[in-house]
Amino acid sequence: LRVATYLSIFGHAIGIRGYELLTLSTDGLLHAVGKIITPQDVLNKSSKLGDDEWVCMKEHVNNSSAVYDRTPKISQGIRIIGKQHHEKLDGTGYPRGLKGKELNEIARMSAIVDIFGALTDERSYKPASPPEMAFDILEEMTEQLDQSLVKVFKGVLDGHGELKS
Numbered sequence: 001l002r003v004a005t006y007l008s009i010f011g012h013a014i015g016i017r018g019y020e021l022l023t024l025s026t027d028g029l030l031h032a033v034g035k036i037i038t039p040q041d042v043l044n045k046s047s048k049l050g051d052d053e054w055v056c057m058k059e060h061v062n063n064s065s066a067v068y069d070r071t072p073k074i075s076q077g078i079r080i081i082g083k084q085h086h087e088k089l090d091g092t093g094y095p096r097g098l099k100g101k102e103l104n105e106i107a108r109m110s111a112i113v114d115i116f117g118a119l120t121d122e123r124s125y126k127p128a129s130p131p132e133m134a135f136d137i138l139e140e141m142t143e144q145l146d147q148s149l150v151k152v153f154k155g156v157l158d159g160h161g162e163l164k165s
Contacts, residue, residue, distance in 0.1 A: 002121070004028025006113045006157075011106075013156045014149075023077040024106055030078060031085050031110060034063025044124045061086055061095045077106065085110040088144035108146045112138060112153055115145075131157065 007028040011021050035043060038060050042053050049057060064082045068074045084107030087093035089100055093111070119134035129137075138150045 001029070003031065003110075003113055003117050006116065006153075007110065009156055010109055010113060010153050014109075014152060016106075020077070020106075023075055024081075024109070026075075027078050027081040027085075027106070027110060028113070030064070030074075031082050031114065032060055032064060033067050033082070034060035034065070037063040046124045048125070058086070058094050080104050081107045081110045083107075085114050087111065088141075089146060090143040092144060105146075105149075109149055109153075112145055112150055115141075116153070 004025050005028070008021065008025045011024040016024060038057060042049065042056050045053065061083060065079070068079045068082060081104065083095075084098065084104055087096065087098040087103050087107065088111070089103065089108075091097045091099035115138060116131075116134050119129045119137060120131055122128040135150075135154050138145060138154075139147070141150075
């Protein structure tokens with residue numbers, strides 16, 4: 001729900017409205033639906049994932065695509081975002097190693113919010129990081145993330161009091 005909320009606020013801030021904003025919000029809910037197929041012992045592991053476990057975890061993107069393919073009324077926008085939310089501008093992301101202009105702008109936004117959520121949420125393997133620390137990390141990812149969008153997202157959350165202690 002946090003990812004959907006953040007994407008909605010972020011999208012609204014850059015002028016996305018109507019059906020496109022609904023697509024963005026829905027993606028926040030469905031972008032990692034493939035994790036329902038990921039074994040619980042991998043999802044909830046309290047230590048670093050091994051190589052085979054990491055391969056299994058990354059498979060959630062393809063599993064999400066399989067769910068979308070069996071759901072004909074899911075929009076193309078949601079399919080694209082679900083497939084691209086772990087891709088990075090420099091090609092180091094997964095599953096396809098897309099680069100630069102190959103990445104959809106809304107998927108770029110989703111990548112930022114997904115990373116922010118992963119950093120600021122408590123997980124079985126780590127405590128939640130403060131938002132300020134999460135933004136420091138996002139801002140260091142100059143080759144991987146669209147920094148103009150990172151700046152907008154940070155401004156949006158700061159404006160909503162999310163970054164204030």
